[in-house]
Amino acid sequence: SQQGEEDPQALSIQEGENATMNCSYKTSINNLQWYRQNSGRGLVHLILIRSNEREKHSGRLRVTLDTSKKSSSLLITASRAADTASYFCATSFGGNDMRFGAGTRLTVKP
Amino acid sequence: SAVISQKPSRDICQRGTSLTIQCQVDSQVTMMFWYRQQPGQSLTLIATANQGSEATYESGFVIDKFPISRPNLTFSTLTVSNMSPEDSSIYLCSVGPTANYGYTFGSGTRLTVV
Numbered sequence: 001s002q003q004g005e006e007d008p009q010a011l012s013i014q015e016g017e018n019a020t021m022n023c024s025y026k027t028s029i030n031n032l033q034w035y036r037q038n039s040g041r042g043l044v045h046l047i048l049i050r051s052n053e054r055e056k057h058s059g060r061l062r063v064t065l066d067t068s069k070k071s072s073s074l075l076i077t078a079s080r081a082a083d084t085a086s087y088f089c090a091t092s093f094g095g096n097d098m099r100f101g102a103g104t105r106l107t108v109k110p
Numbered sequence: 111s112a113v114i115s116q117k118p119s120r121d122i123c124q125r126g127t128s129l130t131i132q133c134q135v136d137s138q139v140t141m142m143f144w145y146r147q148q149p150g151q152s153l154t155l156i157a158t159a160n161q162g163s164e165a166t167y168e169s170g171f172v173i174d175k176f177p178i179s180r181p182n183l184t185f186s187t188l189t190v191s192n193m194s195p196e197d198s199s200i201y202l203c204s205v206g207p208t209a210n211y212g213y214t215f216g217s218g219t220r221l222t223v224v
Binding site for chain 2: 035048090
């Protein structure tokens with residue numbers, strides 16, 4: 001079953017703008033991960049943040065985690081048309097399997 | 111991180127037939143995971159496959175409908191049996207996790223049942 005909920009469900013921005021997506025979850029977690037999926041293909045791992053971390057950066061990506069609010073955000077700065085994809089958060093909480101949120105469909109207009 | 115080859119990439123099947131999806135990993139992994147992604151939806155875990163033991167299925171998924179094989183540490187198959195149009199989805203295999211790189215996914219199999 002799904003664990004997280006992303007919002008917004010869909011986001012449309014202009015190239016160069018920043019995109020922020022949020023994820024909320026329900027149970028305690030070991031880590032939270034963000035993935036990108038292009039056109040219904042396989043998922044690409046973007047970034048992993050552990051439960052004892054609050055912020056992590058990777059290139060144009062910035063992820064925050066607030067375990068007290070059970071929420072995370074993914075910020076993509078200076079967006080590009082190639083960033084157009086669906087973005088999912090996934091949580092792991094003890095086992096090795098992950099539970100995925102509903103996803104945010106990001107469209108970056110050139 | 112591991113590299114996964116998933117086949118077929120897509121198929122159109124008649125209802126009542128079965129399709130077997132294969133995932134080959136370029137390294138030995140203990141656990142492999144199979145997910146279903148229905149149109150416009152998120153991923154739902156079907157089962158976890160360990161080598162040498164029966165797969166562990168999530169609620170709502172049964173072995174008769176989704177038999178899984180895991181003959182060695184680099185290979186697994188998922189069969190979608192007695193298909194109906196409701197089985198039309200993307201099916202993905204996954205391995206992991208690694209310490210910093212999360213899970214690796216196959217490229218997915220887009221199944222359409224007519």
